Amino acid sequence: xxxxxxxxxxxxxxxxxxxxxxxxxxxxxxxxxxxxxxxxxxxxxxxxxxxxxxxxxxxxxxxxxxxxxxxxxxxxxxxxxxxxxxxxxxxxxxxxxxxxxxxxxxxxxxxxxxxxxxxxxxxxxxxxxxxxxxxxxxxxxxxxxxxxxxxxxxxxxxxxxxxxxxxxxxxxxxxxxxxxxxxxxxxxxxxxxxxxxxxxxxxxxxxxxxxxxxxxxxxxxxxxx
Amino acid sequence: xxxxxxxxxxxxxxxxxxxxxxxxxxxxxxxxxxxxxxxxxxxxxxxxxxxxxxxxxxxxxxxxxxxxxxxxxxxxxxxxxxxxxxxxxxxxxxxxxxxxxxxxxxxxxxxxxxxxxxxxxxxxxxxxxxxxxxxxxxxxxxxxxxxxxxxxxxxxxxxxxxxxxxxxxxxxxxxxxxxxxxxxxxxxxxxxxxxxxxxxxxxxxxxxxxxxxxxxxxxxxx
Numbered sequence: 001x002x003x004x005x006x007x008x009x010x011x012x013x014x015x016x017x018x019x020x021x022x023x024x025x026x027x028x029x030x031x032x033x034x035x036x037x038x039x040x041x042x043x044x045x046x047x048x049x050x051x052x053x054x055x056x057x058x059x060x061x062x063x064x065x066x067x068x069x070x071x072x073x074x075x076x077x078x079x080x081x082x083x084x085x086x087x088x089x090x091x092x093x094x095x096x097x098x099x100x101x102x103x104x105x106x107x108x109x110x111x112x113x114x115x116x117x118x119x120x121x122x123x124x125x126x127x128x129x130x131x132x133x134x135x136x137x138x139x140x141x142x143x144x145x146x147x148x149x150x151x152x153x154x155x156x157x158x159x160x161x162x163x164x165x166x167x168x169x170x171x172x173x174x175x176x177x178x179x180x181x182x183x184x185x186x187x188x189x190x191x192x193x194x195x196x197x198x199x200x201x202x203x204x205x206x207x208x209x210x211x212x213x214x215x216x217x218x219x220x221x222x223x224x225x
Numbered sequence: 226x227x228x229x230x231x232x233x234x235x236x237x238x239x240x241x242x243x244x245x246x247x248x249x250x251x252x253x254x255x256x257x258x259x260x261x262x263x264x265x266x267x268x269x270x271x272x273x274x275x276x277x278x279x280x281x282x283x284x285x286x287x288x289x290x291x292x293x294x295x296x297x298x299x300x301x302x303x304x305x306x307x308x309x310x311x312x313x314x315x316x317x318x319x320x321x322x323x324x325x326x327x328x329x330x331x332x333x334x335x336x337x338x339x340x341x342x343x344x345x346x347x348x349x350x351x352x353x354x355x356x357x358x359x360x361x362x363x364x365x366x367x368x369x370x371x372x373x374x375x376x377x378x379x380x381x382x383x384x385x386x387x388x389x390x391x392x393x394x395x396x397x398x399x400x401x402x403x404x405x406x407x408x409x410x411x412x413x414x415x416x417x418x419x420x421x422x423x424x425x426x427x428x429x430x431x432x433x434x435x436x437x438x439x440x441x442x443x444x445x446x447x
Contacts, residue, residue: 032439034438
């Protein structure tokens with residue numbers, strides 16, 4: 001009985017030793033910098049911090065800039081507006097308004113949202129380096145995870161990749177699978193004006209591959225004489 | 226006189242002289258003046274008062290009042306300074322009424338500058354609550370301003386705010402912080418560091434306003 005208790009205690013101590021460093025690592029350092037003509041008002045940690053006149057928020061590998069911001073430090077949230085730009089590695093998002101949830105590593109953009117992402121392709125160049133393609137996505141609203149860079153786009157979505165342009169109502173990107181799932185009145189037009197209309201399509205971002213599906217599908221292409 | 230008798234007389238005479246010498250210069254030596262048991266006050270101090278209340282005037286109105294363990298005055302009328310030790314209670318006035326109270330190790334009032342310099346564990350209270358503490362505070366009655374040239378700690382209802390230096394505008398009831406300001410113990414996000422800009426801190430509302438380039442640093446996920 002005693003031996004079991006001692007083993008249990010030892011296990012608990014070891015578990016706490018593992019958990020404590022993990023929880024310590026979970027803390028995220030956030031830096032908010034204001035512009036030379038800025039005005040910052042801090043209403044206590046429970047209240048909001050408002051910034052006018054240019055602001056930059058930095059954490060992890062994320063840099064966000066905008067004209068103004070309202071930050072709630074205790075809640076770990078921020079509302080940014082006016083020429084919002086988020087840069088994280090190969091991803092850049094611009095919009096009119098952005099809500100960021102720092103504790104949850106996610107952000108929501110609205111108003112003229114444009115995302116660009118430089119995606120390495122499966123194909124290699126002559127020197128053996130991966131070829132890169134720029135993917136551009138325009139939409140009304142965008143929800144993105146800054147932990148994974150997965151995103152969900154909504155409202156008049158347009159996705160451009162190379163000479164290919166896809167339009168749909170919603171789009172979801174999975175970074176791990178390197179693909180965008182397009183849904184709702186999907187139309188994809190290729191470089192040679194070939195097009196596909198369908199209910200749902202999957203665009204692979206790291207290769208030249210599109211999968212279309214749905215109850216009705218319309219494919220248009222030109223046949224050379 | 227026989228030589229033997231002569232030697233006996235000389236020896237007796239020498240013995241008498243020796244006894245007189247011992248009596249005159251050793252046994253009967255005049256006592257040295259006893260040292261002054263009172264504490265030395267320094268060559269320039271003209272007046273020392275143990276336990277006193279003094280007050281400074283500005284344009285005919287009381288600007289500050291101090292109750293101290295001792296007060297000494299140094300110098301002439303033109304360049305005199307008043308040294309105060311063991312300030313057990315002090316008051317800084319606004320419009321003739323107590324605005325803040327304080328305690329400090331010592332203080333010095335120079336007539337030439339009309340400034341009151343408080344040193345050593347200076348603690349200010351307002352409305353019965355501790356407001357700030359620092360090693361030195363300079364009260365400038367003619368400017369209605371208290372200057373804290375070094376690090377200070379402002380006490381708020383939920384924590385503390387550490388500043389590199391600050392100025393207190395008594396008329397406007399505002400604290401101007403310079404350098405870095407660190408808010409501790411108020412947020413689940415840990416310390417909040419604010420740097421740069423011109424920072425105006427309101428200890429009652431625990432709020433601040435900063436203009437110009439400013440940086441706020443904090444941590445999320447505690």
